Amino acid sequence: MEIFISNTSSNPIYQQIYEHLRNAILSGALDEGDLLPSIRALAKDLRISVITTKRAYDELEKAGYIHTVAGKGCYVAPKNTEQVRAEHCRRIEEHLRLVLRLAPACGISLDEITAWIHKLQEEEQGCQTPSK
Amino acid sequence: MSNAIEIKGLDKSYPGFLLEDIHLDLPRGSILGLVGENGAGKSTLIKLILKAISRDSGTVRVLDVDLDDPDFGRVKEDVGVVLDEAYYPEVLTAQQLERVMANTFSKWDREVYQNYLKRFQLPEQKKFRDLSRGMKMKLALAVALSHDPKLLLLDEATSGLDPMIRDEMLDLFNEFTREEDHSILISSHIVSDLEKICDYIAFIHKGKLLLCEEKDALVEKYAVVKLGRQDLEALDPEAFAGKREGKYGVEALVYRERIPSTFATEHTSLEDIILFLAKGGARG
Numbered sequence: 001m002e003i004f005i006s007n008t009s010s011n012p013i014y015q016q017i018y019e020h021l022r023n024a025i026l027s028g029a030l031d032e033g034d035l036l037p038s039i040r041a042l043a044k045d046l047r048i049s050v051i052t053t054k055r056a057y058d059e060l061e062k063a064g065y066i067h068t069v070a071g072k073g074c075y076v077a078p079k080n081t082e083q084v085r086a087e088h089c090r091r092i093e094e095h096l097r098l099v100l101r102l103a104p105a106c107g108i109s110l111d112e113i114t115a116w117i118h119k120l121q122e123e124e125q126g127c128q129t130p131s132k
Numbered sequence: 133m134s135n136a137i138e139i140k141g142l143d144k145s146y147p148g149f150l151l152e153d154i155h156l157d158l159p160r161g162s163i164l165g166l167v168g169e170n171g172a173g174k175s176t177l178i179k180l181i182l183k184a185i186s187r188d189s190g191t192v193r194v195l196d197v198d199l200d201d202p203d204f205g206r207v208k209e210d211v212g213v214v215l216d217e218a219y220y221p222e223v224l225t226a227q228q229l230e231r232v233m234a235n236t237f238s239k240w241d242r243e244v245y246q247n248y249l250k251r252f253q254l255p256e257q258k259k260f261r262d263l264s265r266g267m268k269m270k271l272a273l274a275v276a277l278s279h280d281p282k283l284l285l286l287d288e289a290t291s292g293l294d295p296m297i298r299d300e301m302l303d304l305f306n307e308f309t310r311e312e313d314h315s316i317l318i319s320s321h322i323v324s325d326l327e328k329i330c331d332y333i334a335f336i337h338k339g340k341l342l343l344c345e346e347k348d349a350l351v352e353k354y355a356v357v358k359l360g361r362q363d364l365e366a367l368d369p370e371a372f373a374g375k376r377e378g379k380y381g382v383e384a385l386v387y388r389e390r391i392p393s394t395f396a397t398e399h400t401s402l403e404d405i406i407l408f409l410a411k412g413g414a415r416g
Contacts, residue, residue: 007399008399010397012348012351012352013348014348040161040309040310040312041310044306044307044309044310047306047328047329048348049330049331049346049347049348050161050162050309050331051162051331051346051348052346052348
């Protein structure tokens, strides 16, 4: 597993770790039951603060991606399909919001966006058909 | 988690100098960086913690033992100290120094010491006075680490050293705190060094503790913006923690949460924050 921390990113460091680990879990790079590096070891290896790493782990646990076994460490929690879906929905919403923010700036109406999406969908399907 | 160092209401005055009402905790297992200009009181604070000078009032606990406890002498065995200058007898070599230290510390570990000498490539037969400044500091650090300390007190231990050696030392501090009960208090005016390794940052300015906060929280809390005077007036005056007006515009340190999210902020380093706060005199 690779984790890169950017000091120039506007995202706080704990969030960067959170997202790296969450993506690793959602993509299957980390499997259910895998042991995560200890908070202290990860912090020292990445040369970041222990408190920050702990905060990322706490958030992951709160969101249900990992669970802590006292005295042993943090493990990847069983994957919850509903949760994966919720996460994808959240990301879709994020992108849609961006569209809604950008569209008025270019004078594009909601109808035009809908038409656009339909057109894109046709394109995507067109791409997929020959390979089938 | 208990604290490795606990300071409450600490005062110390010299003619023309006052260290006033210091409250400071160093949680076990973490690294706290002490920042401040020359003469701000960093070294005085470290000497007070070591009981090398007497305080006027307040309480200090080190590794759960009060400074006034008759047992405090024993605590010093668990504290590794490196001051900005290493004071060892000038004519001793690293090997001779070891015999002195082995008699000083009950938990002295010969093997650990020899390993550090090798790792730092310290000449074993050179007299102390003939070592370069970097080598003296490395020797002092080797001594500090070889009696199984739980706490390191480092006063300007990296200043005056070249970037390579400094980085090596920072790695070593990082390694030291892999153990959960190992803690470090390090003072330095090289803020970028502290930014690399610290969990907490304390900022002393003219004898007062202006702030003590989690490092990453500080960087999240503040941002530097550059803007014209008109924009400046449009912003909430409460949003500013410090500003610097120039001929062509204004640079300001702002609280991130008090400015509109559309505002472009510069990449903000700890050094920026400290400089703005020191000049603005604002409280964190």
